[in-house]
Amino acid sequence: MKAIQIIDQGIVQLIDLPLPQLERGQVLLRVHYVGFCGSDLNTFKGLNPLALMPVIPGHEIGAVIADVGADVPSNFIPGMSVTVNPYTNCGQCAACENGRPYACEFNQTLGVQRNGAMATYIAVPWEKIIGDAAISVRDFALVEPMSVGFHAVSRAAVTDSDRVLVFGCGMIGLGAIIRAVRRGATVIAVDVSDEKLRLAQKLGAQYTINSITENLEERISAITDRRGADVVIEAVGRSETYTASISAVAFTGRVVYIGYAKEKIPFDTQFFVKKELDIRGSRNATPADFKAVITYLKTGDCPIDDFITAVIPPEEAQSALEHWSKNPGDVFRILVQF
Template sequence: MRAIVCEQIDQLRLVEQEEPVLQPGTAVVRIRRIGICGTDLHAYKGNQPFFSYPRVLGHELAGIVEQADDPAGNIRPGDQVSIIPYMHCGVCIACRYGKTNCCTAMQVLGVHIDGGMREKIVVPVTHLLVVSGLTLDQAAVLEPLSIGAHAVRRSELREGETVLVIGSGPIGLGVMAFAKHRGARVIAMDIQEERLAFCRKWARVDETVNALQGAKERLAELTDGEFPTVVFDATGNARSMTDAFGLVAHGGKLVYVGLVKADLTFNDPEFHKREMTLMGSRNATIEDFAAVQEALRSGSIDVDSFITHRSSFSEMISRYDSWLRPESKVIKAMVEL
């Protein structure tokens, strides 16, 4: 069985591995689609927290069940599935309160344990979603879109609120799409005009702001000096995440969706003056996956234009470096098997 291993920084290698063996309560899934995530790219460049080498990357996964041992009978051979890659313990304080997305012993496929950048993988049946009504592409992007849906749900965003989403990568775009779905007025911020144009076209945002061109003044103008009541930062950039504190309305919320391998500081008097709420948003839960499935089935999210680059499994290593270059204009790269 073929697999691609990130052996160290800037090094991917195609290797042969043994076929996975079915265990009680698991299924063997033949991988058909692998979405390339910012986490995969950061790990490749040595910028991913909680990561060690060597590692099989890949956690945005869709495939077909080949073998299954499911006592409940929900997962059967031949099922088309999406994989929930967050392996939670089920007994810690977070899991007991339904926050399986931030389990104290979290093991994420492709980060803490080997992921799905291989021809087959064995997964607990509890972490498989039968998605027969979706395409393989839709099933593979279910996970990154669920991260955006989770951030919006966590923010308790209300219809009519003005929100700012900083960063227009796949996660930021997902946040924009689900904020719009909730009836918010959405402002997108990025440093690239082409990215902002994509936000207008794909996520149907109401306004865009170039972060390098008087962003704070422009936001004040767009909000009558009040600023957005919810700000989502999906950049994973320490400077952006720090500056975001100054872009939140009094009584508003700042939600960190992106993750940076650094310490962050903020001005406490400004924080208290605004009585701001600071939130972290990590991964997603089964409720978020269900919400995204519904949105995909309704046709309200266009996956075809979301996926901008494609590769076969055998060609992926040769194309990987190019996806890191800004001039490649990658939104979402998809590997096909």
């Protein structure tokens, strides 16, 4: 079977692998679509310190059940369209014992710390399968990244009285915007791409700011009556947006970081104290977040076609990642179709 492998910085190859052997409790999936995400791009660029190398990328999955192993519940039926919860947990670390296994200290995400789903077939434990007859196999490939954004909004405890500012309108940031809008919050979207900002507005963001062409501080001040945002969600992972989040948030506000910064960042920590901020990390997503995204997609309100920049065959993975690397503002999601 075909598989895509990132073998070194800037180098992708198409390899041939034997079909996975089903073990007890596993489900064999025929992969149809897998999304390239920001972590895959960073692995390709040599900027992902968590990544196994070489690695088969991919954890944003749209697949169909091909076969089931022994001891798999009878509701998992060949032909079902599904996605996969791509995280692992040890059951014994502090996060697991505190009921937050998605943030397990020893988590191994598909396509990052272990080989992922960019192959014709994969075998996964049945407990990781998420299905719904109302979602197409293609659209299932968008569920995981949106779930990460949904989770950040839950971490921020967003309510309908909050002004929520989201830095970054990629797939994860858009997920955060959707969830905050659905909770009734007033949403401010910030990006450097007018195209992405137009999509954020289409999804319900009441205000948009292009931080290249507009004065970020002045616009936030005007929108929030000089108070700052009650909640800031950072979905970029750059030093500029990390520090701008502290400036943009209101006194006693909440800051949630999703993006992985690639370098050490100096903070003026006096504002942590002066503003008495709640500063939180947000990692991965819970089963409830996956369910919430699926519920949203079933409303029919999501302009899904606008999220998909390109659908490519595996043979074009190298050129697609090269293009994304050189033109980050032009890409929402690239789906690889097997």
